[in-house]
Amino acid sequence: MSEIQPSVSYSFTVRLAIVNKPGMLAKVLNVIAEHRGDPGGVDVVAVEGKYKIRDITVSARDAKHSREIVEAVRVIDGISVKYVSDRVFLLHIGGKISIKNKVPVDTRDTLSMAYTPGVARICMAIARDKSNVQSLTIKQNSVAVVTDGTAVLGLGDIGPEAAMPVMEGKAMLFKEFADIDAYPICLSTKDTEEIIKTVKNISPGFGGINLEDIGAPKCFEIEHRLKQELDIPVFHDDQHGTAVVALAATINALKVVGKKLEDIRVVVVGIGAAGSAISRILLEAGVKELLPVDIDGILNRDHTDHLDDNKKWVAENANQNRVKGSLMDATKGADLIIGVSGPDTIPVEAVEQMANDAIVFAMANPDPEIRPEKIQGKARIIATGRSDYPNQINNVLAFPGIFRGALDAKASDINEEMKLAAAYAIANCIGVDEVGEEYIIPSVFNKKVVREVAKAVKEAAYDSGVAKRNS
Numbered sequence: 132m133s134e135i136q137p138s139v140s141y142s143f144t145v146r147l148a149i150v151n152k153p154g155m156l157a158k159v160l161n162v163i164a165e166h167r168g169d170p171g172g173v174d175v176v177a178v179e180g181k182y183k184i185r186d187i188t189v190s191a192r193d194a195k196h197s198r199e200i201v202e203a204v205r206v207i208d209g210i211s212v213k214y215v216s217d218r219v220f221l222l223h224i225g226g227k228i229s230i231k232n233k234v235p236v237d238t239r240d241t242l243s244m245a246y247t248p249g250v251a252r253i254c255m256a257i258a259r260d261k262s263n264v265q266s267l268t269i270k271q272n273s274v275a276v277v278t279d280g281t282a283v284l285g286l287g288d289i290g291p292e293a294a295m296p297v298m299e300g301k302a303m304l305f306k307e308f309a310d311i312d313a314y315p316i317c318l319s320t321k322d323t324e325e326i327i328k329t330v331k332n333i334s335p336g337f338g339g340i341n342l343e344d345i346g347a348p349k350c351f352e353i354e355h356r357l358k359q360e361l362d363i364p365v366f367h368d369d370q371h372g373t374a375v376v377a378l379a380a381t382i383n384a385l386k387v388v389g390k391k392l393e394d395i396r397v398v399v400v401g402i403g404a405a406g407s408a409i410s411r412i413l414l415e416a417g418v419k420e421l422l423p424v425d426i427d428g429i430l431n432r433d434h435t436d437h438l439d440d441n442k443k444w445v446a447e448n449a450n451q452n453r454v455k456g457s458l459m460d461a462t463k464g465a466d467l468i469i470g471v472s473g474p475d476t477i478p479v480e481a482v483e484q485m486a487n488d489a490i491v492f493a494m495a496n497p498d499p500e501i502r503p504e505k506i507q508g509k510a511r512i513i514a515t516g517r518s519d520y521p522n523q524i525n526n527v528l529a530f531p532g533i534f535r536g537a538l539d540a541k542a543s544d545i546n547e548e549m550k551l552a553a554a555y556a557i558a559n560c561i562g563v564d565e566v567g568e569e570y571i572i573p574s575v576f577n578k579k580v581v582r583e584v585a586k587a588v589k590e591a592a593y594d595s596g597v598a599k600r601n602s
């Protein structure tokens with residue numbers, strides 16, 4: 132079994148004072164290699180007497196592995212470790228985003244126009260006709276990224292403060308990929324009614340609401356109510372962004388293995404926010420045989436008393452043959468397993484008993500249901516939610532383009548038609564002659580993705596009647 136590879140998400144820069152004689156750097160690099168670290172940049176920072184001061188950047192597997200590598204370097208004769216900096220922490224110091232002015236405020240004239248007294252005329256124009264807020268403020272290009280910190284990635288209920296780095300990250304991605312001004316909004320309440328009320332109260336300044344990492348089942352009620360009660364698009368990313376990208380990846384993976392949506396058996400592991408939306412969209416797209424598996428085994432329509440409404444819907448609409456049992460029972464002969472549960476929930480044996488040309492999407496973040504290294508050669512196509520393995524199935528491929536399209540169409544909703552259009556647009560960013568085992572999903576950096584998704588979503592918004600027509 133191949134070992135887990137070092138990742139840049141556990142990279143550090145170690146500053147070393149190295150005695151200035153031949154062969155010393157090679158010695159350090161050898162020790163790093165012996166300890167399975169992955170060295171990146173090597174820079175000379177200064178020469179101090181008989182020492183060369185060097186910065187060496189190394190990727191490790193995890194925090195413990197980082198410490199092992201540093202300790203192994205520390206004991207080399209002629210070397211002292213000056214300090215070690217964690218590159219991921221360095222990148223986060225002071226946060227990742229900021230607000231930038233569009234107009235310079237450097238003269239009295241601009242001050243009088245952009246602010247008081249000129250601004251008063253703009254306020255009154257909006258007071259007379261509220262719809263002017265669209266064209267005269269940032270609202271038309273703004274999205275609130277709202278969480279209560281209860282289901283942050285696969286880390287669970289870590290609170291609103293600890294959720295900030297993820298929400299800032301989402302805001303950063305909105306800006307980078309779709310030029311949308313998004314704001315991280317972390318609420319210090321877990322109460323459904325309070326969350327709904329707060330989002331409604333802040334909604335005048337936003338063109339859309341992206342709900343993020345709010346725990347199931349309350350995320351369903353919150354989204355449902357806000358969709359009904361607001362006239363701007365409300366979108367729970369962990370449900371629908373994930374579902375859209377999972378469908379796109381499924382479409383292309385099936386092209387590689389030569390199977391059809393209608394003929395495959397899919398097992399979805401983890402029927403929470405992401406898993407239930409993935410199940411819905413796959414059924415809508417034509418999958419016939421889908422076995423939903425949660426913590427207590429396969430969901431079944433004969434036994435739904437203990438389930439929340441959402442799991443109940445999945446139990447009643449998937450699993451046509453009323454299969455009962457465990458994850459191991461479900462995965463026997465399966466063509467595709469999609470994991471959206473948590474770390475290490477899928478054993479290797481489950482993959483070993485799948486059908487030929489098995490496909491596994493282990494999408495839990497940051498640690499997948501099964502490490503790709505463990506199933507190399509056992510599954511034909513493997514994908515995760517992470518950016519440090521091939522085939523990253525992450526909702527970042529969906530939400531920027533979906534909101535770009537919805538905002539451009541001045542849509543009042545993001546509906547099923549728009550989501551399906553987004554999924555096919557993502558899949559079609561890769562030509563049929565280009566798809567392959569390690570290329571079922573376009574790169575986040577493929578500029579075509581946001582453009583094509585936004586275009587498809589905008590058209591679907593017009594076709595389905597939720598866009599505001601200009602004429």
Ligand SMILES: NC(=O)c1ccc[n+]([C@@H]2O[C@H](COP(=O)([O-])OP(=O)(O)OC[C@H]3O[C@@H](n4cnc5c(N)ncnc54)[C@H](O)[C@@H]3O)[C@@H](O)[C@H]2O)c1
Pocket residue numbers: 282283284285286344346347368369370373400401402403404405406424425426427470471472473474476494495496497515516517524525526527
């Ligand atoms: N790659 C992506 O784009 C993406 C997007 C959304 C969520 N995710 C990941 O998916 C995971 C779930 O997210 P969510 O928002 O749906 O969370 P959630 O809490 O709503 O759902 C998780 C579900 O998994 C179930 N579960 C837990 N352990 C299980 C096990 N051993 N076997 C079967 N089911 C089990 C839980 O009972 C729950 O129903 C997280 O790790 C998250 O990071 C990834």
Ligand SMILES: O=C(O)C[C@H](O)C(=O)O
Pocket residue numbers: 283284285297344368369495496516525526527
């Ligand atoms: O944040 C991500 O990378 C994807 C997703 O929204 C998650 O919660 O895991």
Ligand SMILES: [Mg+2]
Pocket residue numbers: 284343344368369
């Ligand atoms: Mg999320």
